[in-house]
Amino acid sequence: MSDKNPTDILRKEHDIVLKILDSLEKNLQAKNINQAKKSMILLKKEFNRHSLNKEEQVLFPEIEKFMPRDGGPTGMMIIEHKDLTESIKIFENEKDINNLIEIGNHIINLLREHIDKENNMLFMMADMHLDNNQKKIILKKFKEIDLKKK
Numbered sequence: 001m002s003d004k005n006p007t008d009i010l011r012k013e014h015d016i017v018l019k020i021l022d023s024l025e026k027n028l029q030a031k032n033i034n035q036a037k038k039s040m041i042l043l044k045k046e047f048n049r050h051s052l053n054k055e056e057q058v059l060f061p062e063i064e065k066f067m068p069r070d071g072g073p074t075g076m077m078i079i080e081h082k083d084l085t086e087s088i089k090i091f092e093n094e095k096d097i098n099n100l101i102e103i104g105n106h107i108i109n110l111l112r113e114h115i116d117k118e119n120n121m122l123f124m125m126a127d128m129h130l131d132n133n134q135k136k137i138i139l140k141k142f143k144e145i146d147l148k149k150k
């Protein structure tokens, strides 16, 4: 057994994302748009590194060796990643406070549910089915992503 499990790393990163979402929610409730924009910059950075790189480029292809993308959970997660990517872009370009609150809340709700599904469904399947060699490959690629993005 490898000493580290890829999904443990991703779960820890989910906790970081959830904390950013809590800050964003508070910023929006206080109508502090400057601070909300700053929270969104942090969120986007973490989302791109974690969801678009580590999950979509590394973990999901290994899961798809035993579960098809189309109609399966990785396909569903990718659809939600696309929604989140587009929503973050809209938020970045939006200036109207009410629109910012609306799109911000959409991101907060969708991403919280999304993380819950990954933690409690997708990662459990991954833990059950990924073999040690796959885990080793995933961990190596995760390290490369972390080195690149610093």
Ligand SMILES: [Fe+2]
Binding pocket: 010, 014, 050, 051, 055, 115, 118
């Ligand atoms: Fe995730």
